[in-house]
Amino acid sequence: MSTTTTLPLYRQLAAHYRGAIEAGSLQPGARLPSLRSLMQLHDVSLSTALQLCRTLESDGWAEARERSGYFVRRPQRLGMAPMDEPDADVQPDPAQYVGIHSRVSDFVARRRAADVKLNLSIARAAPQFYPADALRAAMTRALRLHPELVAGVPPLRGDPQFRTVLAKRAVAAGMVLSPDEVLVTNGCIEALNLALRAVAQPGDTIAVESPTFYGLLQVLESLGLRALEIPTSPQTGLSIEALELAARTYGDIKAVVVVPHLQNPLGSVMPDAHKQRLVQLCDAQGIALIEDDTYTELLDAEQPPRAIKSWDATGNVIHCASMHKILAPGLRLGWISAGRWQARVEMLKYTQSRNNEVLSQRGAGEFMATGAYDRHLRRLRTALRSQRERTAEAIAKYFPEGTRLNLPPGGLQLWVELPAGCASAQVFDAALQQGILVAPGFLFSNSARSDHFLRLNCGWPYDAEIDGALRTLGGIAGQVARAA
Amino acid sequence: MSTTTTLPLYRQLAAHYRGAIEAGSLQPGARLPSLRSLMQLHDVSLSTALQLCRTLESDGWAEARERSGYFVRRPQRLGMAPMDEPDADVQPDPAQYVGIHSRVSDFVARRRAADVKLNLSIARAAPQFYPADALRAAMTRALRLHPELVAGVPPLRGDPQFRTVLAKRAVAAGMVLSPDEVLVTNGCIEALNLALRAVAQPGDTIAVESPTFYGLLQVLESLGLRALEIPTSPQTGLSIEALELAARTYGDIKAVVVVPHLQNPLGSVMPDAHKQRLVQLCDAQGIALIEDDTYTELLDAEQPPRAIKSWDATGNVIHCASMHKILAPGLRLGWISAGRWQARVEMLKYTQSRNNEVLSQRGAGEFMATGAYDRHLRRLRTALRSQRERTAEAIAKYFPEGTRLNLPPGGLQLWVELPAGCASAQVFDAALQQGILVAPGFLFSNSARSDHFLRLNCGWPYDAEIDGALRTLGGIAGQVARAA
Structure with a gap:
């Protein structure tokens, strides 16, 4: 990926329409201009107009209806419940010596023993973004x-x-x-x-x-x-x-x-x-x-x-x-x-x-x-934002009722709260059997408070493999939640 | 320096004559073959024969006498007293927390404040040897x-x-x-x-x-x-x-x-x-x-x-x-x-x-x-050996009576024992005023046992500057020893 160019035109236009939707100028259900209108309006090729619409669609801001064109939609992720704020006036647990090595060693050993096809446990962007x-x-x-x-x-x-x-x-x-x-x-x-x-x-x-x-x-x-x-x-x-x-x-x-x-x-x-x-x-x-x-x-x-x-x-x-x-x-x-x-x-x-x-x-x-360097950072941020949003959209779509998510204003990953009682250790195990590696919440605290969370990497370009893995993960989480 | 060639011819020949001297085949005082004889004997040029003799001379194995040629000599360094062996049956001092940071910080602060012209305190070869x-x-x-x-x-x-x-x-x-x-x-x-x-x-x-x-x-x-x-x-x-x-x-x-x-x-x-x-x-x-x-x-x-x-x-x-x-x-x-x-x-x-x-x-x-890699190591060893020997020769020549030295079978440095009571801290201070940095013995132990030692680097090609610095150091050590 070249780091010396600015955003491609269709991405600039997509940002423009997205802004209009977020500002309320375009309401959910409204019809977007036709491809022909977009070409005329912005003096762009058919291919650019099409990429614009598909970007809005994949980012969750539009949906295609057969023979009618593209319509504004509210991304599903925006409908997810946010996580609770912590109680600041509850006494913290006493300080303790950590015990994390054994949990991490266990995590590493299981990972090594498994046939990992997709690693969502890392916190890193794909090599081509650097x-x-x-x-x-x-x-x-x-x-x-x-x-x-x-x-x-x-x-x-x-x-x-x-x-x-x-x-x-x-x-x-x-x-x-x-x-x-x-x-x-x-x-x-x-x-x-x-x-x-x-x-x-x-x-x-x-x-x-x-x-x-x-x-x-x-x-x-x-x-x-x-x-x-x-x-x-x-x-x-x-x-x-x-x-x-x-x-x-x-x-x-x-x-x-x-x-x-x-x-x-x-x-x-x-x-x-x-x-x-x-x-x-x-x-x-x-x-x-x-x-x-x-x-x-x-x-x-x-x-x-x-x-x-x-x-x-x-x-x-x-x-x-x-x-x-x-x-x-x-x-x-x-x-x-x-x-x-x-x-x-x-x-x-x-x-x-x-x-x-x-x-x-x-x-x-x-x-x-x-x-x-700054151009590189801008491109990286733009890519990550889209990847986070598409991941969040998939979570909204595939994960069980009661899953909660805060969309962070940047970064490489999402922290996902599964329904209460849905142990991340079980989700981790079942996902690993399908070749999907996630970071289970129990790695992130000595207490049990994070046990029903997952951390998912969003650093790779969103594609069908990732979408499929998120669908599988959502299914696993649903099963674990129902059994809980 | 190329690392792909073997030793130059004059060095190979010098090693041959040195071997003969060390084995006793050539005794101190014996006359070496004339330049003309060397040229015929080994089928080499005048320049090579001359480099051979000069190498033996600078390594301390021969001396030139005017109009008479080169004569075998015993290097002065071989006449130096070796250090005492430690008493193994003396109780070691109890283990202690070290206290070295303050001494090293002091050493570093003094070094930074001084105008160091020649650094003999390091343990490293010159860049051209790598x-x-x-x-x-x-x-x-x-x-x-x-x-x-x-x-x-x-x-x-x-x-x-x-x-x-x-x-x-x-x-x-x-x-x-x-x-x-x-x-x-x-x-x-x-x-x-x-x-x-x-x-x-x-x-x-x-x-x-x-x-x-x-x-x-x-x-x-x-x-x-x-x-x-x-x-x-x-x-x-x-x-x-x-x-x-x-x-x-x-x-x-x-x-x-x-x-x-x-x-x-x-x-x-x-x-x-x-x-x-x-x-x-x-x-x-x-x-x-x-x-x-x-x-x-x-x-x-x-x-x-x-x-x-x-x-x-x-x-x-x-x-x-x-x-x-x-x-x-x-x-x-x-x-x-x-x-x-x-x-x-x-x-x-x-x-x-x-x-x-x-x-x-x-x-x-x-x-x-x-x-x-092995050729590089051979060349490096050869260079270091010569540099150690020439440094030792200078110590034998310039340092006060009672200085002791063990010639190590390799490496980058010499550990020099000054006459009893000759504090390395004083030598260090006086030398630093002349722009010469040495590693004083007190850095190498928590006890006072190393206080009258110096460590000198031999990693740089021996030249007139180093020779002059060793002469200066020897003079300083002599003054400190006499005052002790």
């Missing part, structure tokens, strides 16, 4: 021009050019960082390890969102830390009230790890006011605030929202981010800016894995300094 | 042929091709590993972190060689582990008797970390019998045995000696290694094979930094599968 050609060209150029990349020792903190680009882009999210305050890591996961090792000792309590991604629970478990699960809204993210209550109840929370934008798995986005309150609360309580910024660039927005770090006046916020999901899954590029723990984090990074190799940083930095 | 061109070509090819390297997710455990090459080469060191028992890491330092995290908990005691490289002490400190320093011979490495005594005295040693070949900083090499006894002792005492194999390929030997892991019948030996010093300092390639802890190490690696990027593995694996 600018591999441009990155390969930049890396090839760097190899030609810079022999020292191979035989010289990688620079402290990471490649200066790459750090400069990262610092510059951080400005758009409200952060003022010098390139020397940016430390390049092996992905966001290493950044999170370093952040937690910098602020906490084994046995300490770390507050996390509930549900949260199992990668974080694994990190906590492997570092001997306790997880205190804080209720989290599917819409607005971590409940500040609940964190306040937990701090009052349990005291001595060493840090809180938050994904402010497109939380994994919820897809929630924290309002700015919440981020500000969180910064103040953590400052006041002496809780280190660790911000995981992996998904922000996948928000359906031209401008990124402000990072939590942008309100940090005391150095109490540790910002962690990654290029893994947004630029290139094959490159292990993350970074950290650790406020008042920067020196300790640098020491831990050096002690844990030394400085990162330069080549991929150079390639990424070069690409990210050009307009092609 | 096969950068061949590696760049291999990586460029991989980028062209494998777009998935950028946009696809890196494979579990590392690139299969690279792991296959590593497993194959391990056979020469007596290890039988399947490629799936090889896990690629970010350098040996990550491998050591994983090994220690797999076998020990914060607060546990780890036995280490004394002296040892400060990188290891930093890892122990950052993981909250205690270091129990075991006396180590400058010739035969870790004292097994001393470890036995320590195990009897202190009990509960969780692991021992050993560099069997070219120990850093000593340059010692463990005899096979010691390695075997160590394996037995650790098995019997339930001490995990962590082998750091970073330097083996830099031994002056065509065949690598047997790895400790090669005697491992119970899975108790964790083998860690790295390409950093021997193939490419710019690539962060290490690996680990963790015996019965393999599954736990894999989990910790995944949790700490996920899978490594593939590109550098692909490039290294491709190069290492060819004969060019």
